[in-house]
Amino acid sequence: xxxxxxxxxxxxxxxxxxxxxxxxxxxxxxxxxxxxxxxxxxxxxxxxxxxxxxxxxxxxxxxxxxxxxxxxxxxxxxxxxxxxxxxxxxxxxxxxxxxxxxxxxxxxxxxxxxxxxxxxxxxxxxxxxxxxxxxxxxxxxxxxxxxxxxxxxxxxxxxxxxxxxxxxxxxxxxxxxxxxxxxxxxxxxxxxxxxxxxxxxxxxxxxxxxxxxxxxxxxxxxxxxxxxxxxxxxxxxxxxxxxxxxxxxxxxxxxxxxxxxxxxxxxxxxxxxxxxxxxxxxxxxxxxxxxxxxxxxxxxxxxxxxxxxxxxxxxxxxxxxxxxxxxxxxxxxxxxxxxxxxxxxxxxxxxxxxxxxxxxxxxxxxxxxxxxxxxxxxxxxxxxxxxxxxxxxxxxxxxxxxxxxxxxxxxxxxxxxxxxxxxxxxxxxxxxxxxxxxxxxxxxxxxxxxxxxxxxx
Numbered sequence: 001x002x003x004x005x006x007x008x009x010x011x012x013x014x015x016x017x018x019x020x021x022x023x024x025x026x027x028x029x030x031x032x033x034x035x036x037x038x039x040x041x042x043x044x045x046x047x048x049x050x051x052x053x054x055x056x057x058x059x060x061x062x063x064x065x066x067x068x069x070x071x072x073x074x075x076x077x078x079x080x081x082x083x084x085x086x087x088x089x090x091x092x093x094x095x096x097x098x099x100x101x102x103x104x105x106x107x108x109x110x111x112x113x114x115x116x117x118x119x120x121x122x123x124x125x126x127x128x129x130x131x132x133x134x135x136x137x138x139x140x141x142x143x144x145x146x147x148x149x150x151x152x153x154x155x156x157x158x159x160x161x162x163x164x165x166x167x168x169x170x171x172x173x174x175x176x177x178x179x180x181x182x183x184x185x186x187x188x189x190x191x192x193x194x195x196x197x198x199x200x201x202x203x204x205x206x207x208x209x210x211x212x213x214x215x216x217x218x219x220x221x222x223x224x225x226x227x228x229x230x231x232x233x234x235x236x237x238x239x240x241x242x243x244x245x246x247x248x249x250x251x252x253x254x255x256x257x258x259x260x261x262x263x264x265x266x267x268x269x270x271x272x273x274x275x276x277x278x279x280x281x282x283x284x285x286x287x288x289x290x291x292x293x294x295x296x297x298x299x300x301x302x303x304x305x306x307x308x309x310x311x312x313x314x315x316x317x318x319x320x321x322x323x324x325x326x327x328x329x330x331x332x333x334x335x336x337x338x339x340x341x342x343x344x345x346x347x348x349x350x351x352x353x354x355x356x357x358x359x360x361x362x363x364x365x366x367x368x369x370x371x372x373x374x375x376x377x378x379x380x381x382x383x384x385x386x387x388x389x390x391x392x393x394x395x396x397x398x399x400x401x402x403x404x405x406x407x408x409x410x411x412x413x414x415x416x417x418x419x420x421x422x423x424x425x426x427x428x429x430x431x432x433x434x435x436x437x438x439x440x441x442x443x444x445x446x447x448x449x450x451x452x453x454x455x456x457x
Contacts, residue, residue: 012107260276362382
């Protein structure tokens with residue numbers, strides 16, 4: 001590094017083999033070692049005179065490009081490496097394919113040690129891996145800032161979990177017929193340095209760090225205690241349920257049933273008042289195992305809600321075997337109710353729910369038009385900003401004490417029936433009894449396949 005400071009520019013390529021662990025786990029470490037030897041030879045073939053190759057450990061390598069004129073030259077060598085690794089390698093009597101995620105950092109005068117340069121190349125490599133693997137990324141200052149911010153976020157999240165430094169907010173679930181609140185969905189909230197952090201940001205990090213289990217247990221306990229307290233203090237409120245979101249990792253953890261039972265008993269809550277929400281995708285990861293856990297929960301008395309229904313890829317043959325009590329229509333489908341040429345997705349979900357004898361809750365209701373159309377189509381319950389945003393426990397308690405309908409007041413239709421339609425309506429869809437349900441497969445439930453017939457498209 002000292003020799004290069006006053007001379008020509010240089011660069012470091014930090015390489016990590018993609019999915020190398022799969023080779024070790026499936027074919028054994030001896031085959032893995034053979035693959036590493038073959039990869040090192042291919043990397044050597046990509047070097048120019050004066051360049052250096054080193055194995056850093058495990059499946060990580062580093063290449064020092066002794067002289068580079070510009071970024072394009074380093075890019076070209078990275079592409080050459082990817083091309084060399086793309087051909088199959090004959091190891092252990094079979095062909096194995098490999099690729100690498102590569103980070104590139106250029107020697108700059110601001111570096112005071114080789115460790116700093118390697119750190120930045122490593123940061124760029126992880127950026128390449130997070131963006132899909134088998135690619136390379138050039139380090140820039142923003143990457144370092146993001147890596148530093150991520151580390152700070154992880155540390156703060158760990159402290160927050162240890163100190164239970166979160167809040168649970170409650171979004172009302174409303175009966176569309178009466179407008180009355182009949183329950184709440186519990187939603188976790190975190191304020192960091194005075195600013196709210198989106199659950200969409202910190203929940204995936206909690207899962208990655210293995211913090212989702214203690215965090216999820218805390219939310220479950222808080223929600224059960226709060227709702228049990230409301231039921232005791234406001235017996236005439238008509239409250240029916242509290243829902244708690246559960247990740248697939250929580251569902252698959254050992255003793256999850258015991259965790260739920262303890263939370264319910266300690267709060268002195270009736271099991272039938274608790275709803276466990278889990279996403280469709282999480283259920284489809286291991287449907288047989290999930291079905292067993294959910295069956296145990298239902299035997300205890302808890303009800304199961306399938307969240308964000310239709311946004312994943314699910315088999316109806318599995319779905320009808322799963323002990324599900326209600327489907328939650330994703331907000332993206334509710335939003336489509338305002339479109340003139342919308343597909344009949346909501347109608348199909350409601351028809352499917354009637355066939356499976358399950359309830360339906362629509363999410364993300366933002367306008368009275370959506371609420372009216374959903375009620376007309378046969379949906380009985382909904383939640384969304386039209387009725388209320390998620391509320392703190394104190395605000396939710398005030399809402400319960402007010403005991404008033406939420407959302408817009410009902411408007412009676414004209415007797416003459418000459419009013420212009422405020423929304424694009426469609427006919428209520430009944431699932432044909434003579435057609436056996438076989439499979440549903442689509443990213444957004446845009447297609448329902450029933451006994452080789454295309455029913456909705």
